[in-house]
Every structure is written in C-alpha cells, then in structure tokens.
Amino acid sequence: MEIAVISGKGGSGKSSISAAFISMLTNVVAIDCDVDASNLHLLFSPIWKNEYSFISGSYAVVNKDLCAKCGKCSRICSFHAIKTENDFPIIDEISCDGCQLCVHECPVSAIKMKKNDKSRIYIGQFKYGSMISGRLAPGEGNSGKMVNELRQLSWDMANDQQSDIIILDGPPGIGCSVISTITGVDKIVVVTEPSISGFSDLKRVITLLHHYDTSVYVIINKCSLNNEITDRIIQWCEDENVSVIATLPFSEEMVKSIVSRETIFEYNPNSEISKKLKIALTQIIN
Amino acid sequence: MIITVASGKGGTGKTLVSSNLFRVLSKKKESVALIDCDVEEPNVMNFISHHLQKEIEVKEYRPAINTDKCVFCEKCAEYCSYNAIFCEPGAHYIRVIEELCHGCTTCSWACKFEAIDPSSTKVGMVSLYTHQDKVCLAEGKMEIGNHSAVSTIKAATATFDTSKYQYIIYDSPPGTSCPFMQTALKSDYVILITEPTPFGLSDLKQTIEILNIMKKPFGIIVNRSGLGDNGVYDYISDNKYCLLAELPYNQKIAELYSKGELIVDHLPKVNSLFEKLINEISNLNFSHFDGNSCN
Numbered sequence: 179m180e181i182a183v184i185s186g187k188g189g190s191g192k193s194s195i196s197a198a199f200i201s202m203l204t205n206v207v208a209i210d211c212d213v214d215a216s217n218l219h220l221l222f223s224p225i226w227k228n229e230y231s232f233i234s235g236s237y238a239v240v241n242k243d244l245c246a247k248c249g250k251c252s253r254i255c256s257f258h259a260i261k262t263e264n265d266f267p268i269i270d271e272i273s274c275d276g277c278q279l280c281v282h283e284c285p286v287s288a289i290k291m292k293k294n295d296k297s298r299i300y301i302g303q304f305k306y307g308s309m310i311s312g313r314l315a316p317g318e319g320n321s322g323k324m325v326n327e328l329r330q331l332s333w334d335m336a337n338d339q340q341s342d343i344i345i346l347d348g349p350p351g352i353g354c355s356v357i358s359t360i361t362g363v364d365k366i367v368v369v370t371e372p373s374i375s376g377f378s379d380l381k382r383v384i385t386l387l388h389h390y391d392t393s394v395y396v397i398i399n400k401c402s403l404n405n406e407i408t409d410r411i412i413q414w415c416e417d418e419n420v421s422v423i424a425t426l427p428f429s430e431e432m433v434k435s436i437v438s439r440e441t442i443f444e445y446n447p448n449s450e451i452s453k454k455l456k457i458a459l460t461q462i463i464n
Numbered sequence: 465m466i467i468t469v470a471s472g473k474g475g476t477g478k479t480l481v482s483s484n485l486f487r488v489l490s491k492k493k494e495s496v497a498l499i500d501c502d503v504e505e506p507n508v509m510n511f512i513s514h515h516l517q518k519e520i521e522v523k524e525y526r527p528a529i530n531t532d533k534c535v536f537c538e539k540c541a542e543y544c545s546y547n548a549i550f551c552e553p554g555a556h557y558i559r560v561i562e563e564l565c566h567g568c569t570t571c572s573w574a575c576k577f578e579a580i581d582p583s584s585t586k587v588g589m590v591s592l593y594t595h596q597d598k599v600c601l602a603e604g605k606m607e608i609g610n611h612s613a614v615s616t617i618k619a620a621t622a623t624f625d626t627s628k629y630q631y632i633i634y635d636s637p638p639g640t641s642c643p644f645m646q647t648a649l650k651s652d653y654v655i656l657i658t659e660p661t662p663f664g665l666s667d668l669k670q671t672i673e674i675l676n677i678m679k680k681p682f683g684i685i686v687n688r689s690g691l692g693d694n695g696v697y698d699y700i701s702d703n704k705y706c707l708l709a710e711l712p713y714n715q716k717i718a719e720l721y722s723k724g725e726l727i728v729d730h731l732p733k734v735n736s737l738f739e740k741l742i743n744e745i746s747n748l749n750f751s752h753f754d755g756n757s758c759n
Binding site: 185189216217257272278282319322352354375382385389430433439 | 473504510525545546566567570574606608609610611637640641643644645649661666674677678692693715718719
C-alpha cells in the first residue's frame with residue numbers, strides 16, 4: 179500500500195506527520211518526494227547504501243568555433259533562453275528547457291546537448307526500514323521525473339524486503355512533482371492548517387484530487403491557532419465528502435521534537451498529537 | 465528595484481513578509497508593486513484589499529495535428545524531447561499527449577508536410593488589481609491539473625513596467641527548482657526567509673547554493689526566532705551572510721496571519737522592525753555582485 183502525504187501549502191506539517199507515521203511502523207519504505215527541499219532524512223539519519231546519478235534532462239551548448247553567428251537559434255527559441263553577445267549565442271542554462279529545437283535547426287550543427295547529471299538519488303537503511311531520497315542539483319529541473327524514478331525504486335525495494343507499506347512525503351503545491359507523487363497511490367493524506375491561506379490552498383489541492391479516484395483523508399494541524407477556521411474547514415470537507423481524520427492542536431512539542439531530531443511519536447508517544455495520529459494511521463491503513 | 469521574497473522550505477513566512485513589506489512601503493508613499501508568483505497556491509490577495517482590474521489568460525503553444533496532411537513519418541515524434549507525440553504509422557494513428565507537451569514548437573519545425581497547425585492551451589491566469597486606487601497588485605494562478613508553473617510565473621513577472629516603480633516585490637513559490645528560479649531570475653535582490661529548525665537550515669543551504677550560482681545578492685530573515693535551535697544562526701555567522709531581521713515567535717502573529725491580517729497594522733514593534741528592514745534594503749548597493757558576505 180502506497181500512502182502519500184501532501185499539503186498544498188508548505189510548512190503545514192507534511193514531513194513531521196509523515197515521519198510520525200513512519201515511526202509507528204516497521205519494515206516500511208519511506209520516500210522523500212520533496213526533491214528540491216528534502217528533509218525526511220534529517221529525522222532518521224539513515225545509513226546511505228547506494229548513490230545513483232539521475233539525468234534530469236539536458237541543456238544546449240554552442241560550439242563557438244563552428245557558429246556562423248546567424249542568430250537563428252536565438253530567434254526561434256520558445257523559452258527565450260538564447261541571447262546574443264557580439265552576435266554569438268549565449269545560452270541561459272536556467273531558462274533552457276532542453277527541447278533541442280536549436281540543435282535540429284542550426285544550419286552549421288554548432289549546437290550540442292549536454293546532460294544534466296549532477297542530481298543524485300540515495301538509498302539507505304534506517305530504524306524503520308529503508309529510505310529513498312533525491313536531491314536535485316541546483317539549476318536542474320524536472321522534479322516530477324525524479325519523483326517517478328524514486329517511486330519505481332521504491333516498488334523494487336518493497337518487493338525485496340517484503341514490505342507492504344510505502345510512505346511518500348510529498349512536496350508542497352499542486353504542480354508536476356505533486357502530480358507524480360499522487361498518481362496511482364492507494365491513499366492520499368492532505369495536511370492543512372487553519373489559516374485563510376491554508377484553507378484556500380486546501381481547496382485547490384482537493385480540486386486537483388477530484389481528477390483521481392483515490393481515498394483522500396484530511397488532517398488539520400495546529401488547530402488551536404484558529405478554531406473558527408478549523409470549524410469552517412471541517413464543514414467544507416463534510417460538504418465535499420472528504421473525511422477529516424485528525425484535528426491536531428498547535429504544540430511547541432512538535433518543533434522541539436524536530437530540533438532534537440525525533441518524530442513527535444518518538445519524542446512523546448503519549449502526547450495528544452501522537453495519540454491522534456496513531457488512530458488516524460490505523461484508519462488510513464484499514 | 466525588484467525584490468524576491470523566497471525560501472526553500474514552505475510555510476516559513478514568505479507571504480507574511482512580502483505582504484507586510486508592501487504595506488509598510490505603501491504607508492511611506494513609496495511607489496511599490498507586489499506580484500504573487502506562488503502560482504500553484506497564491507495567497508497574497510488574502511492579506512491586502514484589492515479590486516480586480518484586468519485578467520489576462522496565460523497560454524502555451526500546443527500542436528494541432530492535421531491528419532489529412534499527416535503522412536505518419538514519425539519525424540515530429542522523433543524530434544519531441546518530451547515523448548509528447550505518440551505515433552503508430554501502421555495504424556495511421558497520431559496523438560499529442562497534452563500533459564507531456566512543453567509547447568516548444570520543435571514538432572512544427574520537424575514536419576515537412578505542414579500537418580501541424582499552431583494551437584494553444586490555457587495554463588494559467590494573471591490578474592491585475594488596484595489597491596488604494598493604484599494598479600499595484602498582480603497574482604499569477606496556474607490552472608489546476610497543469611504540470612508546470614513556469615509560463616504563468618513568466619507572465620506574472622512581466623506584468624508591471626519596472627521603470628515605473630521604486631520597488632517591485634515578488635512573492636516566490638517554495639522550493640528550489642524551476643518555479644523558484646524563474647521568479648528569482650529577474651530580481652535584483654532576494655530576501656530569504658527561514659526558521660531556526662533543522663528543516664529550515666537544510667532548505668536554506670540549498671537555496672543559497674542556487675542563488676550563488678545565479679549570482680544573486682541576498683539577505684536572510686529568521687522567522688519564529690526563539691522557537692528552535694541555533695543551527696541557522698551559526699550557519700549565517702560562520703558564512704558571514706547578511707541577517708536582515710528576526711521575527712519573533714509569537715502566538716499573536718500566528719493568529720493574525722491565520723485571519724488574513726497584516727501584522728504591521730496591529731503590532732507596533734513588528735512595524736518598526738519592517739521599517740528598519742526597509743532602511744537596510746534601500747541602503748544596499750549591489751551594482752557589483754561580489755559574493756554574499758555582509759560587510
């Protein structure tokens with residue numbers, strides 16, 4: 179079973195809550211799908227066993243000796259990634275999308291593609307099972323593709339270690355890496371917080387999830403910050419037929435647990451948050 | 465001056481800082497505009513009163529294949545770097561897979577039979593708003609279900625004529641990949657928001673690594689100071705980075721924020737903190753980028 183934890187709004191508690199779930203299980207495969215700001219490993223200090231290079235895409239490079247300075251590449255680039263300096267094309271690696279149009283159309287074949295190969299995928303072992311984490315190199319895009327790769331690896335690992343549970347700690351937002359995280363999983367947990375922003379982000383995530391035929395569970399974190407909005411979220415979820423499986427109070431313990439590099443369940447298994455999350459997890463799994 | 469307010473980690477207070485910074489600059493009668501570039505989950509408009517002035521659709525190129533002219537040679541599919549064209553010559557079948565298409569137009573260059581017509585799809589919307597009778601707010605909003613935020617961010621950041629404003633503030637999306645880089649690309653200065661936790665520190669490091677590659681000057685604001693540990697502070701002082709301000713951890717701030725209120729309107733101490741921040745930023749001189757250490 180694959181359980182993805184996402185949130186729309188960043189900082190609502192995805193990683194803390196997925197980490198708490200992980201520490202309630204054994205023989206789990208944990209994937210950190212927030213590949214441009216991965217944090218899960220900080221709480222579990224896994225021992226990394228394997229490191230792979232991940233080809234996130236490619237970018238264009240001009241051979242100045244061959245270039246005829248015709249300027250065609252700069253004119254036709256749909257991403258406005260090619261500027262000219264003294265008639266020579268200068269390719270902005272950040273804007274280059276890797277489409278290769280310039281490579282195909284250069285009349286003197288002066289442009290070649292170079293692979294983005296600095297991103298890394300790590301596989302390791304930790305107390306509760308195995309962990310897969312990705313790190314996109316600075317400037318290398320394509321986080322959705324990397325998430326797909328991490329998930330493929332997780333299926334193999336789950337198979338090898340005969341694990342029947344994969345927890346995916348998702349990225350914020352509703353873009354490509356979120357879509358890659360949730361497509362085809364068995365359960366989706368959406369973590370939100372009772373603020374105007376949290377609520378409006380939740381609405382956009384749930385609208386996205388309408389495209390999927392997957393069970394969705396909402397956890398409202400930091401409820402005591404605004405009881406009125408908490409009630410409005412609960413009401414809205416009821417109207418949308420989405421089940422709210424836990425309402426967690428705001429607690430400094432949550433921050434303290436992270437600072438001491440423990441999950442809230444390890445830090446204080448008897449806290450209200452730990453107890454509520456334990457019940458929530460049972461409900462999600464069954 | 466274009467200022468991007470960013471953070472690797474989500475929920476550290478980007479929108480809190482950008483909307484309050486906008487407020488304090490407006491009160492000082494500075495000409496300032498604020499653009500919400502967090503197009504996946506925009507929230508600025510929850511904090512600032514506004515009236516809709518104009519909506520602009522953001523479109524991306526999509527190929528429309530004319531099967532009457534198509535000879536099923538597969539050249540377009542072969543040229544496509546994103547596997548967005550599926551062609552089965554034997555069955556005379558060809559289809560564009562919308563979700564994979566990046567709108568690069570390479571397929572139309574590949575086709576020698578004029579079988580690909582230009583078409584487009586809506587990927588987002590940019591809304592312009594007035595605030596106190598001035599057009600000074602914009603919000604990019606990506607279509608739900610779309611994969612890439614980049615086109616909408618590009619459109620949003622192109623909204624205002626830079627020369628007409630003293631300050632333009634971009635509220636950046638979280639993370640360190642394409643959406644963040646697209647936002648930071650045109651800015652003169654980046655304010656990074658972090659929190660004093662191991663998560664905040666780890667994401668701050670990654671963001672700084674990218675800003676150094678992009679050669680963007682930046683300063684750091686530590687939000688929720690007092691709640692957490694010293695890791696972030698040690699890192700900042702070890703590297704001699706510029707610590708612009710500290711926003712204290714305070715339940716009142718969290719409550720005001722949750723209701724969509726601007727904290728500078730309610731907490732005089734925070735207001736003077738933002739005034740100080742503005743002084744610091746307006747005194748910056750970054751005509752020459754020479755690394756990111758504080759003098």
